[in-house]
Amino acid sequence: MVQAIQYLICGILWMVSSVITIWKKNPIGIIILALMHGAEAVIIGVKTGLKYGKKLPYSIVMCMTFGFTWWLPLKKQIEAETFTDDDFIRRPDDCIVDGKGGLVR
Amino acid sequence: MSATYEKNAVVITPAPELNYFHNYVQLPYDYGRPSYEARADVKAIKATVRKSLDDLDKATGWKAKFRGQKVLIKPNLVFVTPKTGYRYNYDIPQTTDPRVFDATMEVLSELCPDIVIGEGSGLVTWTYCKMAGYDRIAKKYGAKLVFFEEEAIDRYFCPHAECGQEVFVPKSISEVIRGERLYVSHPKMKCNIYTGVTLGFKNAMGTFSCNMRYRNHTWQIDKKLSDLLYLFKPDLTVVDGIIGGEGNTPGPNDPVIMDTIVTGTNSVEVDRVVTEMMGFDPNKNKLLIEAGKRGFGDPNTEVIGEKKIVHFRPAEQTLLSERVHKNWPGVKLYVGHTNDRAPKLEKLEGNSHEFVEAMEATCGGGCIASMGTTLEVMFASYTYPLNKNRKLNVIVGPGAEKDGVKYWVGEDGKAYTLRELEEMRGITVVCGECSAPAKSAATPFLWIRGCGEVNNLAARFAVAMMPTLPGQVDLHYAPLIVTGMARKYVIKVAKAALGTPTEPHFDAYSDRVYTIPEYVEKNIQEDWVEAPIPKLSFEDRIQAIKDVRFFANFMF
Numbered sequence: 001m002v003q004a005i006q007y008l009i010c011g012i013l014w015m016v017s018s019v020i021t022i023w024k025k026n027p028i029g030i031i032i033l034a035l036m037h038g039a040e041a042v043i044i045g046v047k048t049g050l051k052y053g054k055k056l057p058y059s060i061v062m063c064m065t066f067g068f069t070w071w072l073p074l075k076k077q078i079e080a081e082t083f084t085d086d087d088f089i090r091r092p093d094d095c096i097v098d099g100k101g102g103l104v105r
Numbered sequence: 106m107s108a109t110y111e112k113n114a115v116v117i118t119p120a121p122e123l124n125y126f127h128n129y130v131q132l133p134y135d136y137g138r139p140s141y142e143a144r145a146d147v148k149a150i151k152a153t154v155r156k157s158l159d160d161l162d163k164a165t166g167w168k169a170k171f172r173g174q175k176v177l178i179k180p181n182l183v184f185v186t187p188k189t190g191y192r193y194n195y196d197i198p199q200t201t202d203p204r205v206f207d208a209t210m211e212v213l214s215e216l217c218p219d220i221v222i223g224e225g226s227g228l229v230t231w232t233y234c235k236m237a238g239y240d241r242i243a244k245k246y247g248a249k250l251v252f253f254e255e256e257a258i259d260r261y262f263c264p265h266a267e268c269g270q271e272v273f274v275p276k277s278i279s280e281v282i283r284g285e286r287l288y289v290s291h292p293k294m295k296c297n298i299y300t301g302v303t304l305g306f307k308n309a310m311g312t313f314s315c316n317m318r319y320r321n322h323t324w325q326i327d328k329k330l331s332d333l334l335y336l337f338k339p340d341l342t343v344v345d346g347i348i349g350g351e352g353n354t355p356g357p358n359d360p361v362i363m364d365t366i367v368t369g370t371n372s373v374e375v376d377r378v379v380t381e382m383m384g385f386d387p388n389k390n391k392l393l394i395e396a397g398k399r400g401f402g403d404p405n406t407e408v409i410g411e412k413k414i415v416h417f418r419p420a421e422q423t424l425l426s427e428r429v430h431k432n433w434p435g436v437k438l439y440v441g442h443t444n445d446r447a448p449k450l451e452k453l454e455g456n457s458h459e460f461v462e463a464m465e466a467t468c469g470g471g472c473i474a475s476m477g478t479t480l481e482v483m484f485a486s487y488t489y490p491l492n493k494n495r496k497l498n499v500i501v502g503p504g505a506e507k508d509g510v511k512y513w514v515g516e517d518g519k520a521y522t523l524r525e526l527e528e529m530r531g532i533t534v535v536c537g538e539c540s541a542p543a544k545s546a547a548t549p550f551l552w553i554r555g556c557g558e559v560n561n562l563a564a565r566f567a568v569a570m571m572p573t574l575p576g577q578v579d580l581h582y583a584p585l586i587v588t589g590m591a592r593k594y595v596i597k598v599a600k601a602a603l604g605t606p607t608e609p610h611f612d613a614y615s616d617r618v619y620t621i622p623e624y625v626e627k628n629i630q631e632d633w634v635e636a637p638i639p640k641l642s643f644e645d646r647i648q649a650i651k652d653v654r655f656f657a658n659f660m661f
Contacts, residue, residue, distance in 0.1 A: 074134075078134060081128070085145050088123045088144070088145035091124070
């Protein structure tokens with residue numbers, strides 16, 4: 001839901017910039033958005049998308065459109081789900097339910 | 106024909122002791138890639154499942170029966186709830202671990218060229234398959250993924266069934282019934298508030314559409330599920346016991362470390378062994394008793410491997426438990442039944458706690474269990490602290506008669522008349538079709554019709570808890586869940602309009618025997634016969650569209 005709202009805000013930004021560009025003949029908004037998202041795409045966005053398993057054209061389009069609201073959640077999930085063998089070792093107090101909706105770790 | 110074995114076996118295979126708590130509900134982002142295959146947990150699970158199935162093959166020769174055959178494999182999806190859905194800090198172990206399912210698919214795909222993965226979670230299966238990653242598993246192995254609740258139904262007549270002689274199943278299950286496709290049941294090792302445990306053959310509940318599901322979803326639920334074995338039974342059962350689930354499933358349950366895979370060729374015997382491993386006596390489990398009575402077990406089954414017994418916290422089919430009193434101090438139960446199973450009301454004051462429990466247990470598999478599930482969901486929800494002390498009177502049953510007057514017995518042992526219940530303070534819920542005589546005591550909108558209909562009941566309970574919103578709230582997945590609901594509703598309505606309905610008419614308003622009189626007259630001796638649904642007229646199609654009840658299908 002949060003991501004959907006973020007996407008919506010991005011869409012509104014693009015629309016407002018487009019209207020200003022056409023109506024006021026001032027493309028500054030679109031240029032700023034494109035430069036920001038382009039920089040994100042080149043530096044980290046596309047790389048993250050590819051690592052997550054998304055295709056190159058899809059990653060470029062999504063990153064150019066939505067910027068960090070697209071690639072940041074992917075990056076967080078990759079970090080959360082990147083494990084070493086150490087993460088799978090069972091420890092004595094690991095994974096014990098505490099009876100209050102929590103795990104004792 | 107379905108697989109018949111000269112000898113049945115159950116194989117218990119221990120898995121290496123590892124931390125399996127990563128991705129036991131949802132597959133990781135890198136599923137199917139070398140990094141996934143290199144994970145210690147994935148390697149251990151794959152080796153364990155393969156060993157178990159190989160050992161089973163040595164004992165029964167199941168692989169020869171499956172080679173080259175078409176197969177339908179059914180996991181057990183209920184809610185797919187990552188930790189973000191509730192206030193708990195662990196994922197809810199209600200769903201067959203997709204890592205285990207993937208391991209089974211790897212073995213099956215080596216034998217069978219045509220595999221269908223089929224499931225009907227009773228909720229939004231399309232969404233839950235996406236959330237858990239079952240769509241990716243299907244894609245990896247070239248299997249077809251079907252959602253039972255979206256499939257057109259066929260009708261069957263089972264003459265030997267005690268309560269479910271008329272059965273509606275989706276088309277994919279018809280292939281299993283006709284022997285064109287073998288059936289693999291792939292449940293999770295977990296407790297269940299309706300049936301004690303939910304394992305190999307109880308998994309077939311997920312083949313029912315919404316309206317069919319609630320027929321005899323009452324004290325007869327064990328009979329109903331055992332009756333289904335006349336129609337079809339698993340040819341192979343693989344129980345995911347890597348992380349089990351204890352407590353009041355299908356409400357949010359707690360994980361239990363089991364480190365075990367259990368496989369077998371006779372699902373009743375598999376369930377018997379696993380029930381024992383969960384710390385329960387299979388000879389006291391009503392579901393297993395009913396299946397045994399019908400002759401679906403096999404006492405000569407060989408059990409291979411050591412039974413590791415871990416005592417699971419049992420599901421409590423009651424609103425009178427310490428857990429309910431502690432978690433919901435404001436919930437008060439008033440129950441009264443007059444039937445063969447109910448204890449006779451002899452006095453109006455000082456009835457014992459055991460008496461009230463016995464009265465409540467009269468219809469254990471129905472409304473009481475559904476309310477237990479609902480309260481468990483609400484207990485796990487983020488809004489629980491706001492609702493904890495909500496005063497809620499719950500009335501169940503048509504009333505126990507004494508001297509021509511109807512009474513409902515409270516937890517204090519006192520028998521209350523309808524007038525007294527009507528004058529009670531707080532919000533009053535009257536639950537179940539049989540409770541109609543007490544409906545005048547219900548707060549408006551809170552007389553819940555039907556028998557044990559969880560989605561309707563949960564919705565009304567949510568109203569009773571207003572203004573807060575109790576339940577699973579996962580904003581991240583909300584768009585996917587809403588899309589899944591809309592998709593399901595549109596498909597079901599479209600199929601009804603085209604004359605191929607996905608639902609029978611909703612008629613779960615009593616615990617009667619569901620039958621087809623004209624087939625009863627034929628004195629059929631087979632376990633089942635096809636009873637084709639007559640071609641639908643225009644009026645029938647309108648009715649079929651109405652039977653896709655918006656509320657039931659759109660609630661979750």
